[in-house]
Amino acid sequence: MAKFDIEISEVGPRDGLQSISTIMPTADKLAWIDALAAAGVPEIEVGSFVPASVLPQLADTAEVARYAREIAGLSVAVLVPNFRGAQNAILVRPTKMSIPLSVSETHSLRNVKRNHQQVLEEVKRIAQLVKSLPVDQRPKFEGGLSTAFGCTIEGAVSEDKVVELAVALMEAGCDEVGLSDTTGYANPAQVQRLVKKVWAAVGKEHLTGIHLHNTRGQGLANALAAVEVGITTVDSSMGGIGGCPAAPGASGNIVTEDLVFMLEAMGLKTGIDFDALFAARNILANALPNEPLYGFTPDAGLPKGFQRAL
Template sequence: MVREPDIHICEVAARDGLQNLDVFVPTEAKCALIDAIAAAGVREIDAGSFVPPKVVPQFADVDVVMAHALSHQDKRIGALVPNFKGAERAIAAGVNSIYFVISASETHNRANVRRTVDEQVEAFRAVRAAIDARPAAERPQLMGAISTSFGCSLEGDISEAAVCNLARRFAEAGADEIGLADTVGYATPTLVRQIVSAVRCEVGPDVTLRLHLHDTLGAGLANAVAGLEAGIRRFDAAVSGLGGCPFAPGARGNIVTEDLVFMLERMGLSTGIDLDRLMQTREILARHIAAKHLTGHLHEAGIPKVLRRAA
């Protein structure tokens, strides 16, 4: 029997990692990236977003990429959706998870999905109803993702009350999981502990929480540790630190999956991920993406031999 890892990591490079690039990554490269991530032992992959190509051209091939990703039947394959139409496409594609995004920042929500927060909550309820109308075996998990949970480049500070209110509404509407996203990387360890604790109190102990962290100001891994201290055991991350939001000025990459895995394993926490194989994803990315977009301390320094022996 395979032991469950202590920490669950969802790899988001194929979606969040690519959405902000100014170059189209070929379909075959996206599929090769997903294959390499799966081969490294990652159990959940955010493989794309069902959005209009005119809004995010990078996902013009999402149907083909998603079909390929779903060939990895032992993995949980998910997709981000901004609205009910996107969710319909994701359900039809057969995804295992749907990540429905609403911003705690009203301004960012309008910029991101062209709707008010209230309108977006109603759309989420409609998605929940559409999923529940399907046979039980065909229902994808539905996560409510709260963007700008720790700050917004358009509004600045976001109140704890705004995040908790949206978390409560997600929970009441039937979210299987709630994700707290540091969309622009403004979080600090203190703020992470504060918001996670407040949301946990708001929604109760039975709702699963995860963190989606960016490293805009260099605090990404410190914030991950703060999340661990607050009880989080599920994290999003992107190989080579890819990522950013087209509708959040100044947003930079996600926390680096390779660095996160190394840190967690050195802390004695299992991830179930083969770090050496994960490091090989850099070769695929480097063929199509400028070096300035690829980050990661392990890629710069390597893994010291003495630490490999200690592991």
């Protein structure tokens, strides 16, 4: 029997921490990741291989990733901005490696300082690097389509362009693509429409995950829409921390605790234990005492008699 129906990918240690000024001590990160894994979170994005001068909050990513790789059963994901980042990432043998390709070219230039063609060239080089590794050492390589639902800089984003770039990423050598609502523009109808369009172009097996922000309060509604249409992996961040430094006003990931409650209340297994999840939140709160944490479920508690999906 499968451990979960919907896979929760916790992105707080990367997307959450990169967007706040506080630098969490490495020891606290490791304790937090330990607690998340103990709660049953199946995948954790532990950091990003970018220069420390750009994101000092993530300067210890290699150390954190090496530690996380020793946790039995945990899928360890990392983000890389380019080929050099991928070279560094491969040294720690992550389970999954993602590169962002912003559908908004203006955002791409601001975020990774490369236009579409330049990013695709990086993808080709990374794909060749991955294929040069022994089969049992190859990370899953994902192309993340950032600003897929709209951009705070350019505004509306063409759905046809999203599909075109999804195809280009697969042709460049990615194993799969992901859709990201970097700026919190998406609505549930748009989520379902775009997922279906990308599936029609690259195949359902090559798009299984989605990354959503709650900037305009649509996060859980969009997650539900994605799950209902058939998406099986949803990114979220404990306490809702995070956003995108390169996109003005793009704050707020989906709160992991609220997402898990919604799914479990619907009878969908996540494999996550609530008591252990709340204990992990306490570690985060103690490590970041000056940062606000969000979420209704941690404040209200579980309903009387609530049972996890079995």
